[in-house]
Amino acid sequence: MPRFSVIVPAYQVQAYLHECLESVLSQSYADLELIAVDDCSPDACGAVIDEFAARDPRVRAVHLPRNTGLGPARNAGMERATGDYLVFLDGDDTLTPDALLAIADRLKETGDPDVLVYDYARTYWSGEAVRNRAAAQLTERGPAPFRLTDRPGLLNLLMVAWNKAYRREFVEHAGFAFPPGYYEDTPWTYPVLMTAESIATLDRVCVHYRQRRAGGILHTTSERHFDVFDQYDRVFAYLDGHPELARWRPVLFRRMVDHLVTVYARRDRLPRGTRAAFLRRARSHYRRHRAPGAPASARARVHHTLVRFGLHRTYQALRLASALRRRADRLAGRLLGALRSAALLLHYRVQRLLPLRADRAVFTARADGGDPGDPGALESAFRAVAPHIRTAWAAHPGHRHAVPPGARPLVPGTAAYWTALARSAYLVSDTGFEPRPVKRKGQIVVRTQDGTPLAHTGLDLQERPAAARGTDFARLLEDVDRWDYVVSANRHSTLTWERVYPGRYTTLEYGQPRTDPLHTATAADVAGLREALGIPEGAVAILYAPAHRDYRRTQRGLLDLERVVRRLGPRFVVLARTRHPHGGPLADTSGRVLDVTGHPSVASLCLASDALVTDYSPLMFDYAGLDRPIVLCADDWEAYEAARGTYVDLRAFPPGAVAGSEDELIDIFATGHWRGSHSDRRRAAFRARFCPYDDGRAAERVVRRVVFGESGLPPVVPAHERRPVPSAAAAFGGPPPLATVPQQSGGPPTVTDRV
Template sequence: MPRFSVIVPAYRVQAYLHACLDSVLNQSFKDHEIIVVDDCSPDACGSIADEYAARDPRVSVVHLPANSGLGPARNAGVERASGDYLLFLDGDDTFTPEALQAVADRLEETGGPDVLVYDYARTYWSGKSERNVFSQALAETGPPTFRLADRPELLKVLMVVWNKAYRREFVEAEGFTFPPGYYEDTPWTYPVLMAAGSIAVLDAVCVDYRQRRRGNILSTTTRRHFDVFDQYDRVFAFIDARPELAVWRPVLFRRMLDHFSTLFTSPGRLPRGTRAQFFRRARAHCRRYRAPGAAVPRRARLRHALFRLGAHRTYRALWAGQRLRGRLAGAARAVRRALRGAALQLHYRVQLRLPVRPGEAVFAAYWNRGYTCSPAALEAAARDLVPGLRTSWICHPAYAHTVPDGVRVLHPGTAAYWTALARSRYLVNNVNFDRRLVKRHGQVLVQTHHGTPLKTMGTDLVHRPAAAGSMDFAQLLRNVDKWDFSLSANQHSTLVWERIYPSGYTTLEYGSPRNDVFHRARPELIARLRAELGVREGVTALLYAPTHRDYLRGRQRPLDLEQLVRVLGPRYVVLARSHYLDTATGTPAGRTPHPQIIDVGGHLSVEELCLASDGLITDYSSLMFDYVNLDRPVVLHLEDRQAYEAARGTYFDLEAFPPGAVARSQEELHEIFTSGHWRGPRSTQRRAAFRARFCPYDDGHAAERVVRRVFLGDAPAQPQPVASGELRPSGVPRQVMVREYTNG
């Protein structure tokens, strides 16, 4: 008897069925069976299912003699099922990686409830993914199991069959079956939740709910949407048959009216000329099942009252008026934004005519995300070294707390922001400022960049339109022409920057200011950072920081972190850091993190994460060039190297000259760690050679050299490469480092 029976009804989903079945078969949790029900589909669904059944004994296929709809198809799957729990998955949806393991673990933790409710995310053809907006109802707080009366907010979660696991014995004992017709989930999910003796929740996205542009059954225009009335008849019949459930009548009455309202106002569902009839049926149901008592939001009270009164024309008029008001309000907001923008640009033009303020400097980083990177290192050094200098930092309000005391905060798009850009003598950024910036005589603009270039950038992307996307190269060069200084950490960077960003600026090959902290941090700082992140004493912390992949859209999961920590064992934790262009970490969206995986995606300072870690796992990220300053192990995971280089291109063969061990698959990565190769002598030699080439001037004083040259007008001598033995950061005692790298 398998743990799970996954039932997949299939009708006209041939384009999606492969992905659906693969998402189940590729789960790390293998104790399951898949029952595909071919609902007499006119396309290739049946033959696709047969192919999977021939390859994998866990797959069986039921071919129905005639098309019967989702409800009867699911019933046919339930009759064949033998698992402890029933799970349903529509043929155009998919399970997220590790979903079944998460479900199995939660069922074990909660003692095998009748029903387990888990979360989902809507996924779109564009790759965009949006988690269920009522996900807070699935918080794993309070008792592990409960009755619906203890947690009625669960009814706010979409009432579908496929976001729950059902104990098969409970389903059979209650005699639950699916009815025919549209909205067959309604008379299944409400009765199941009301009757369940124990319910548990899993705060994890387990299903990717595909939002198809066309072809979704419930989005078609047909009279079959009238089936919703029969389905609510079945719900209330279930309540009437069980007097103890009468308390749920007011709640279900309100849910029914909300459902009717959604159907009535959804464009493209009800055929032309049928809305009046739909409204009459809705009114009849209101009178038949009316049960006052459930709280109704103010915005819905009028809607419900009009349904009860049967005021069809009034409802349609108010609905049309509401849509018109929405359009007018949107237009008014657009006008206000345009007027405000014009006023700010007029203000900016006025400020451009006023004198430049020699004692003011403006800093920003990563499109105004917060106080970080080389601009932050330069700002701190300038405040210490330049008498009377007033510094400002541009950031969005959400990042204002990152700016240290004594530094003025400027929010983008404000009058103060435009004044500072117009009149400050020094402008420092690691990306470009607003394209509308007018570079004035007497202003000095410093471009710090944000890392050593490995992937192709700038004008080199002219020949890679897929990676360049919508980049405006003419505007890019206009921005480059505003630079006075370009910072470089090494000769490689200098040669690349000057070729791909051609202009008349001066290159300062002084080292990387953002790496100064690696040579100045003390052991007590590192201990504090590890404690704040939750890294226990004696545990090895690995920072996982993959780069962004231009050739992928949506969630990017280059590495299965849960599988990795299972291999590594309890003495390791992974600090999962997604790229700032991505929204996902190494775990599925919304997934409750594994106790050995610490999500640090919201931690602004990557330099602090580097200091707190004992090793780095990355791929093509420029972070590797900085991390070797710490003289700690770096492991590269280059499983998709060919695809990445074909899409983006690199400036040198990273596999031929890496900063440490190289894994070409997840299995090789596991072997590198279990064998100790990740911190062995060969890895140490590679790291030393990499550091000598790309960090020759990083000695903890790069920011000081830049400030003295740019702000004070000194002309310091070109720094000399630091000897290999002098590159060890002060934050880690030498004896600890030696012991660490002789292990294994």
């Protein structure tokens, strides 16, 4: 008897079915049977199912003699199911990697409940994935399992069958089955949740719900959308047959009205000329099943009124009025915007006629509102070394958290912003100011780049269209002509910047300003940062920071971080700074993968960690100055080189151990190679080449040269005399015990402290 029976009905989904079935069979939890039901599909679905059945004995192919619809097709699958739990998956959707393993673990933790509810993410043709907005209802905090009365908020989730796992004996004992017709999930999901004696939740995305551009059933214009009335009749008939569930009638009545309004309002569902009939039938259902008592918002009360009285013409009039109002608002907004732009342009021109202010400086950093980086370090140095200069920081309102303390915030596009750009003597940025100002005579523009260059940049991107992404190279060179100084961390950076950004600027090869905090921090600072991040005392914290892949449409997860920490043991935690594909927090059931993607300070994360794991991120050059272990992990060297190109061959000159796969990475940490003598020698050579000036005073040297014109700058502390603060793991007195790593069948992984 398998643990899971995964039931996949298929009808006209031949383009997606292969990916769907493969997502099930490739699960790390293999104790399953896959029941694929061909609902007499006119396309190749049946052939695809037969191919999978011939390839894998866990697949059971079911071919129905006639098309019955999604509900009866699922019933056909349930009749043949033998697993402990039923899992439904539509033929155009997919399970996420390790979803069944997470579900199995949660079922075991919660004592095999009747129903386990898990999360999903909508995936679009563009590659974007958006997590369910009601995910907060799936929190695993509090008692588990529970009944619906303890967590009624679960009814706010999408009422579908495929975001839950059902104990088969519970389903069979209660006699649940799917009805025919559209909206077949409605009379299944509500009774199941109300009847279940035990429910648990899993706060993890387990299903990718494909949003098809065309062809989805609910986006097909048809009179079959009238089936929604029969489905709610079935729901309330179930309540009538189970008086103990009467308390749910007001809630279900409100959900019914909301659902009917949704179907009525969507332009792509009801055929032309049927809306009035639909609303008349909705009015009849309103009166038949009315159950006052459920709270409703003002908007919902308007909808209830429209349905209660069948006000079709009133609804159409309100809809037309609303459309006219929106159009008028857009026109008025455009007019006001044009007037405001003209006024700001005039204001800027007037300000440019006034004298420069030698005691003013404006700073800005990359537009994502994250770490202020080098401009932030220089702003701090301006206030410390040249306190007579007043600093301002340009950031959009949503990025106010990125404004360094002590700097005056400026909102781009405001009069104050244009005044500052027109009259400030110093303009400091790592990306440029937008909208682009006119450089005045006497203004000094200081440009910082994005760290030490590893991937191709500047004019070199002309031969790399995947990475260039439509870069306007003529405009790029116009910006270069405005630069007076470019800050460089090392000789490699200087030679690269001057070639790929050719101009008349002066290169300040003084070190990387943003690394200054790494060399001035104390052990107390490290302890405070680790406590703030929630890193357990005595743990080894691995900072995981992969680079962006230009050649990928989506930035999929490169490592299964939960698996990594599970195999390494409880002494390890991961600080994950990634571009997560779901646009939300990383799924983590272990509590040892901390999502720090939105953390405002990369320097703080570096100080709090004990080692860095990356691939092609320029963060490795900053981190090397800390003299802490660095491990490279990538399996796409050739693809990255072909798409982006690199200036440094990291496999020939790495900063530490190199892993070519997830298993090799685990082996490096489990065996201690990550901090072994071979890795130390590699890091020392890497540090000597790329961190010659990083001693904590790089920003000070830049300010003294730019503001005061000094030539006798503070000397660089020799590398052998620098004492960066040790990591917490080093302070604990040596490496942790070797982790117990269960080996895969077929032998141990390859020893990986090699190129």
